[in-house]
Amino acid sequence: MRNVKRFLSLILTVAMTLGMVACGAADTTSSNSDASSADSTKEAAAESSTPGSYDQVTYAYCTFNNIPTEEDLDVVEEAINEITREKIGAEITLMPIQIFEYSSKINLALQGGEKIDIFESLGDFGSYVSSDMCYDITDLIDTYAPGAKEIVGDSWLDACKSNGVLYGIPTMKPIALTPMLIYRQDIADELGIDISKVNSIEDVTEVLRAVKAGKPDMIPLAAVQTGEIGLSTNYGEVDFLNDDRYKPIGVLVGDDLTVTDLYGTDHFRDLCKLVRGWYNDGLVMQDAATTNSAAAETMSSGNYFGYLAAYSYPEEDTAASLEAQVAGYDLGAKIIGDAYLSTSDINAITFMVASTTDVPEAALKFLDLTYTDEDIINLLIYGIEGRDYVKNADGSVSYPEGQDAATVPYTAQLSCGTLGNFFKMYQMGVANDASLEWELEQNKSAKTSPAMGFTFDSSNVKTQYTAVLNVISQYLPGLICGSLDPDTEIDKFIQALNDAGYQDILNEKQTQLDAWKAGK
Numbered sequence: 001m002r003n004v005k006r007f008l009s010l011i012l013t014v015a016m017t018l019g020m021v022a023c024g025a026a027d028t029t030s031s032n033s034d035a036s037s038a039d040s041t042k043e044a045a046a047e048s049s050t051p052g053s054y055d056q057v058t059y060a061y062c063t064f065n066n067i068p069t070e071e072d073l074d075v076v077e078e079a080i081n082e083i084t085r086e087k088i089g090a091e092i093t094l095m096p097i098q099i100f101e102y103s104s105k106i107n108l109a110l111q112g113g114e115k116i117d118i119f120e121s122l123g124d125f126g127s128y129v130s131s132d133m134c135y136d137i138t139d140l141i142d143t144y145a146p147g148a149k150e151i152v153g154d155s156w157l158d159a160c161k162s163n164g165v166l167y168g169i170p171t172m173k174p175i176a177l178t179p180m181l182i183y184r185q186d187i188a189d190e191l192g193i194d195i196s197k198v199n200s201i202e203d204v205t206e207v208l209r210a211v212k213a214g215k216p217d218m219i220p221l222a223a224v225q226t227g228e229i230g231l232s233t234n235y236g237e238v239d240f241l242n243d244d245r246y247k248p249i250g251v252l253v254g255d256d257l258t259v260t261d262l263y264g265t266d267h268f269r270d271l272c273k274l275v276r277g278w279y280n281d282g283l284v285m286q287d288a289a290t291t292n293s294a295a296a297e298t299m300s301s302g303n304y305f306g307y308l309a310a311y312s313y314p315e316e317d318t319a320a321s322l323e324a325q326v327a328g329y330d331l332g333a334k335i336i337g338d339a340y341l342s343t344s345d346i347n348a349i350t351f352m353v354a355s356t357t358d359v360p361e362a363a364l365k366f367l368d369l370t371y372t373d374e375d376i377i378n379l380l381i382y383g384i385e386g387r388d389y390v391k392n393a394d395g396s397v398s399y400p401e402g403q404d405a406a407t408v409p410y411t412a413q414l415s416c417g418t419l420g421n422f423f424k425m426y427q428m429g430v431a432n433d434a435s436l437e438w439e440l441e442q443n444k445s446a447k448t449s450p451a452m453g454f455t456f457d458s459s460n461v462k463t464q465y466t467a468v469l470n471v472i473s474q475y476l477p478g479l480i481c482g483s484l485d486p487d488t489e490i491d492k493f494i495q496a497l498n499d500a501g502y503q504d505i506l507n508e509k510q511t512q513l514d515a516w517k518a519g520k
Contacts, residue, residue: 230308279482
C-alpha cells in the first residue's frame with residue numbers, strides 16, 4: 001500500500017526496484033597490474049583531495065516530513081557525497097525546508113545572497129523566471145544533465161522555457177491528474193450505491209442524494225480545501241495559462257488558442273448552478289467557501305461521505321493510500337473525467353539552478369543524478385538503509401520495526417512526488433509494477449494543451465493582477481462552493497473583474513500567446 005501523502009500534490013511514492021549491474025565477469029578478466037594501478041590512482045586522488053577541491057553545491061528541497069537534526073542530516077549528506085565526489089567532483093549540502101514555508105524562505109534566501117545553487121518551484125515557476133532568479137541552462141543541459149534531458153524529454157522541457165530560454169527541469173513523476181470522487185466504501189456498500197455508474201461530475205448528484213436519504217445526519221460532500229468543493233478539477237480541457245487553477249485569469253478552452261474569460265462561459269455557469277443545487281439541497285458542506293479544514297480532516301471525523309479531487313494514480317492505489325489519512329474507514333475512488341496536461345501542470349514542480357550560483361555546471365551535474373542515479377534519489381527520499389528504512393523481499397521498503405515517518409532519524413518520503421525521478425524511487429509497503437505502468441501510460445496518453453510550452457509573463461500587468469485576484473477571492477469561493485447564487489452573482493463578478501483591469505490581462509496574454517505561436 002502506498003503512503004497517501006505522496007499525492008501532492010499534493011503527492012507521493014512509486015518506484016522501480018534498484019537495478020544492479022553485474023560486473024564480476026569483467027573483473028576476473030582484468031590483470032592484477034591493471035587493478036593495482038586503478039587502486040593506486042584512486043588512493044592518490046583521495047590523498048591529494050581536500051574539501052576545497054570539490055565544487056560545493058547547496059540543494060534546497062521541500063519536505064512534508066519533519067526536519068531532521070543536523071547530526072542525522074549529516075549522515076545522509078555524507079552518504080550522498082561518497083557518490084558525488086567520485087562521480088561529479090562535488091560535495092552536496094542538503095537544505096530541507098518544510099513545505100509550508102518553502103517558497104518564502106527560498107525567495108528571502110536568494111534575495112539576501114544566501115548560497116543556494118538548486119531549488120524547486122511549487123506552482124510559481126513563472127514568478128521565479130520573471131524575477132530573474134533562475135540560471136539559463138539552455139546551452140548547459142546537453143553537457144551536464146544529458147540523462148535528465150533524455151528521461152524527461154523535449155516536450156516536457158519546453159514547458160520550462162520562457163522566450164526560448166530553458167530555466168529548469170520538471171520532476172519526472174505521474175503528472176496526468178484525473179478527477180475522482182473519493183468516497184466511503186462502507187457507506188456505499190451499506191446503501192447499495194452503484195459507483196460504477198458515476199462517470200462525470202453530473203453523475204455525482206444521485207450519489208449525494210442517496211447518501212442524504214440513507215444517512216440524514218451525514219454530510220454527503222466535503223470541501224477538498226478552503227473555497228474548493230472540487231469544481232476546478234472538473235473544468236475539462238482548460239489551460240490556465242500558468243495561473244493558479246483555483247484562481248484562473250484568462251484561459252484556453254479545448255483546441256482554441258483564443259484567450260477566454262472562463263467565468264463568462266456557459267460551462268462555468270452550468271457547473272456553478274450544479275453546485276448551487278447541491279448546496280440548497282443540503283448535499284454539501286455549507287461553509288465550504290470559508291472552512292479551514294481540508295478533506296483529510298473532515299473525512300476523519302466520520303461525518304462526511306466523500307469529496308472531489310484529482311490524482312495521478314489508479315483508483316485502487318489512490319483509495320488505499322488515502323486511507324492512511326482517514327484511519328478506520330474504507331475508502332473508494334472513482335475516476336469521473338479525463339486527464340488534461342498544460343504547461344503549468346508540467347512546470348509546477350521544476351528544479352532550477354539559481355541565477356546567483358557560482359557552480360552552475362556542478363549544480364546541473366547533481367540535478368542529473370537525481371534523475372538517473374537510483375542510490376542518490378533514494379538517499380534523498382528514504383535516508384540510510386537499516387537506520388531509516390528496511391528493504392522488503394519484493395523490493396519495496398518499509399520503516400524499521402517499531403518506527404514510522406515521525407520517529408526515524410531521516411525521511412523525506414512524503415516528498416517523493418517533488419524530487420527528481422519518481423520512477424527510480426523504492427515503493428513504500430508493496431511493489432506494484434502494474435500501477436507504475438498505468439501511471440506512465442497516463443503521462444503519455446493524456447490530452448495536451450495546444451499552448452504546451454507557452455509561459456506567460458505577468459510583469460506588464462502586475463497592478464491589474466493584484467486587483468483582479470482580490471475580486472476573485474471575493475466571489476469565486478462562494479460561486480464554486482454553492483453559497484452564492486450564480487444567477488445573480490456571476491454577472492456582478494464579471495463586472496467587478498472588468499472594473500479591476502481584467503481585460504488588460506486577457507489582452508496581454510493574447511498578445512504574448514500570438515507572439516509565441518508565430519515564433520514556433
